Amino acid sequence: MSSREAILARIRSALADVPADETPEDVPVPRAYRRSHLAPAEDRTAVFSERVADYRATVTRTDPAGLPATIAARLTARGAERLALPAGFPLELLPAGPWEWHPEPLDTAALDGLDGTITLAAVGIAVTGTIVLDTGPGQGRRALTLVPDYHLCVIRSEQIAEDLPDALARLDPARPLTFVSGPSATSDIELDRVEGVHGPRTLDVVLVTPEQP
Amino acid sequence: MNGRGVVWLGAPSFPVAAKQALADPQLRANLKRATTTIRDKRLAVAAELDDWEALRDAAAAIKKRTARHLDRYLLQLEESVTAAGGTVHWAADAGEANRIVTELVRATGETEVVKIKSMATQEIGLNEHLAVHGITAYETDLAELIVQLGDDRPSHILVPAIHKNRTEIRDLFAAEMAHWGRPAPEGLTDAPRELAEAARRHLREKFLTAKVAVSGANFACADTGTVVIVESEGNGRMCLTLPETLITVMGIEKVLPSWSELEVFLQLLPRSSTGERMNPYTSTFTGTTEGDGPSAFHLVLLDNGRTDTLADRVGRQVLACIRCSACLNVCPVYERTGGHAYGSVYPGPIGAVLTPQLVGPEHAASLPFASTLCGACYEACPVKIDIPRVLTHLRAEVVEAQGGRTAEALALKAAGKVLDSPHLFAAAQKAAALGGKALARKGRIGRLPGPAAGWSDTRDTPAPPAESFRSWWRKNKEDDR
Numbered sequence: 131m132s133s134r135e136a137i138l139a140r141i142r143s144a145l146a147d148v149p150a151d152e153t154p155e156d157v158p159v160p161r162a163y164r165r166s167h168l169a170p171a172e173d174r175t176a177v178f179s180e181r182v183a184d185y186r187a188t189v190t191r192t193d194p195a196g197l198p199a200t201i202a203a204r205l206t207a208r209g210a211e212r213l214a215l216p217a218g219f220p221l222e223l224l225p226a227g228p229w230e231w232h233p234e235p236l237d238t239a240a241l242d243g244l245d246g247t248i249t250l251a252a253v254g255i256a257v258t259g260t261i262v263l264d265t266g267p268g269q270g271r272r273a274l275t276l277v278p279d280y281h282l283c284v285i286r287s288e289q290i291a292e293d294l295p296d297a298l299a300r301l302d303p304a305r306p307l308t309f310v311s312g313p314s315a316t317s318d319i320e321l322d323r324v325e326g327v328h329g330p331r332t333l334d335v336v337l338v339t340p341e342q343p
Numbered sequence: 344m345n346g347r348g349v350v351w352l353g354a355p356s357f358p359v360a361a362k363q364a365l366a367d368p369q370l371r372a373n374l375k376r377a378t379t380t381i382r383d384k385r386l387a388v389a390a391e392l393d394d395w396e397a398l399r400d401a402a403a404a405i406k407k408r409t410a411r412h413l414d415r416y417l418l419q420l421e422e423s424v425t426a427a428g429g430t431v432h433w434a435a436d437a438g439e440a441n442r443i444v445t446e447l448v449r450a451t452g453e454t455e456v457v458k459i460k461s462m463a464t465q466e467i468g469l470n471e472h473l474a475v476h477g478i479t480a481y482e483t484d485l486a487e488l489i490v491q492l493g494d495d496r497p498s499h500i501l502v503p504a505i506h507k508n509r510t511e512i513r514d515l516f517a518a519e520m521a522h523w524g525r526p527a528p529e530g531l532t533d534a535p536r537e538l539a540e541a542a543r544r545h546l547r548e549k550f551l552t553a554k555v556a557v558s559g560a561n562f563a564c565a566d567t568g569t570v571v572i573v574e575s576e577g578n579g580r581m582c583l584t585l586p587e588t589l590i591t592v593m594g595i596e597k598v599l600p601s602w603s604e605l606e607v608f609l610q611l612l613p614r615s616s617t618g619e620r621m622n623p624y625t626s627t628f629t630g631t632t633e634g635d636g637p638s639a640f641h642l643v644l645l646d647n648g649r650t651d652t653l654a655d656r657v658g659r660q661v662l663a664c665i666r667c668s669a670c671l672n673v674c675p676v677y678e679r680t681g682g683h684a685y686g687s688v689y690p691g692p693i694g695a696v697l698t699p700q701l702v703g704p705e706h707a708a709s710l711p712f713a714s715t716l717c718g719a720c721y722e723a724c725p726v727k728i729d730i731p732r733v734l735t736h737l738r739a740e741v742v743e744a745q746g747g748r749t750a751e752a753l754a755l756k757a758a759g760k761v762l763d764s765p766h767l768f769a770a771a772q773k774a775a776a777l778g779g780k781a782l783a784r785k786g787r788i789g790r791l792p793g794p795a796a797g798w799s800d801t802r803d804t805p806a807p808p809a810e811s812f813r814s815w816w817r818k819n820k821e822d823d824r
Contacts, residue, residue, distance in 0.1 A: 277585075
């Protein structure tokens with residue numbers, strides 16, 4: 131008998147007390163938990179900004195017209211000049227200036243030699259302060275937001291879900307997903323939090339909200 | 344390793360190991376500081392969710408549903424992983440899992456693998472097995488790296504090097520890093536930031552060149568075949584993304600019915616384990632993706648005593664564990680003895696109920712007794728495992744297995760006889776009052792005579808009152824009628 135058959139047989143005999151006609155739905159799952167932990171009066175984007183900042187990442191708000199200038203300001207502040215550029219990133223958002231944009235595909239060694247990367251996002255989660263990347267247009271392969279030391283992520287306010295249940299429902303599990311909550315961090319040494327171990331040490335989030343009339 | 348393949352079991356037994364640990368004030372100070380810190384953070388972020396109890400109820404029920412239909416969900420998982428381009432392997436025990444992984448690595452022609460911290464591979468002693476077959480496994484989680492460099496053992500599920508302070512870690516890096524790859528920089532201080540930087544540089548060359556990675560799994564969704572890995576440092580992402588081959592070893596209990604159930608567990612796990620709203624990185628992947636990440640994905644489904652645990656109707660709830668380690672951080676016993684005393688990769692309250700079940704109660708017989716039954720672990724558990732109930736259940740099994748010949752069993756047998764007879768009970772109470780008076784100093788009895796001496800070595804017993812309640816009642820109340 132193969133191990134597969136042996137394990138399945140052992141499971142079935144271990145569950146002799148489960149009636150043969152029981153279905154998974156016969157085991158009730160109480161769903162009294164909230165779909166969202168945002169209070170009715172709370173603003174999604176305000177909570178998102180505050181919670182992302184809580185992880186020692188930076189959140190800068192801008193409107194669509196101000197986006198290129200905001201990106202330029204963040205890159206200047208970080209001293210990041212040589213950046214990886216994922217396929218599908220809208221070129222009209224890139225500021226003019228001293229920046230070198232290195233389009234994909236890049237190999238790992240080339241990525242390692244760059245200052246950082248700029249991407250869009252798939253979904254944001256307000257309550258947890260998380261951005262989710264699904265490798266869609268403008269987001270790049272997973273390595274792109276991992277190997278370089280700096281990540282600037284542009285997210286639009288309508289992409290921000292209130293909470294995890296809402297966010298998961300918006301995502302396609304068939305794609306590789308990366309949930310990012312602040313920069314890479316460790317607490318392994320006396321539980322002192324240190325940012326930046328193997329992933330990017332610096333995370334800048336630029337939040338684009340509609341123009342004010 | 345014992346007969347069923349769980350490493351480091353039972354030598355020395357908990358009471359002996361705990362006594363040694365208690366004599367180490369540095370260890371106790373490191374532990375106290377660490378457990379208090381995580382405990383406070385966990386309480387604060389759990390309190391942010393006013394439906395925390397409802398989330399726990401849902402999680403416990405989902406795990407119960409999964410366990411009662413485990414065969415069906417594993418078959419579904421196998422089907423969806425295969426459809427997504429992965430290969431599923433079934434391993435009945437540690438030996439088989441180790442063989443499968445070794446053969447998969449050999450087939451790539453590589454002799455080095457990078458590893459994400461994983462309890463399942465710790466449990467089966469994979470690194471040691473690979474080493475025997477000429478394959479070096481590099482641990483890439485900072486704490487696991489500290490443990491590996493020190494030829495040490497993990498002492499905590501979440502922070503395996505919790506027993507080491509920064510100075511000990513600095514000394515270790517300076518002395519050992521060069522033997523494994525890039526040496527520690529000259530003049531390394533014990534600042535956590537510098538230590539993390541040294542680890543980053545040391546491991547980066549491995550990440551950028553490794554062709555094979557080995558991981559565990561936090562969850563796997565049966566309906567979609569999606570595997571979920573929760574981490575902080577980015578070492579997990581490195582291993583999941585850069586190598587060509589990924590081998591994931593997963594206990595069969597980690598399967599979830601569906602992708603959507605992650606909405607419960609991704610809220611409970613980070614808050615319970617590190618005390619954060621969300622851990623820095625969660626990666627989910629389904630099979631292989633062209634042009635992104637490994638081109639070969641192998642999922643090894645590990646039994647290794649889990650089906651025996653499933654057969655125990657009281658004990659099976661332990662399979663719901665999501666390895667958050669909240670129970671360790673609230674446990675008064677763990678806080679004083681540390682993880683090594685438990686003699687297993689699974690320490691603390693969860694280890695005391697999981698280890699004896701994985702290996703059989705005849706081994707690890709002392710572990711169900713390594714608890715005060717205070718119930719703090721049950722309260723902290725995000726999936727509501729009733730650890731105290733399972734502990735007492737396993738204690739009964741251990742006593743049973745020892746044929747009722749222990750001092751406790753004999754004492755309880757004698758007590759049973761006395762409690763059955765009002766006459767004997769009254770006489771015993773009178774004797775106890777007299778005996779107590781003779782033994783007690785300032786109302787406490789320091790050392791008990793006879794077979795109870797061992798019990799009283801580390802405890803004081805309150806002296807019995809001079810008069811029993813029954814005798815007092817007879818004198819004061821019966822007259823009133």
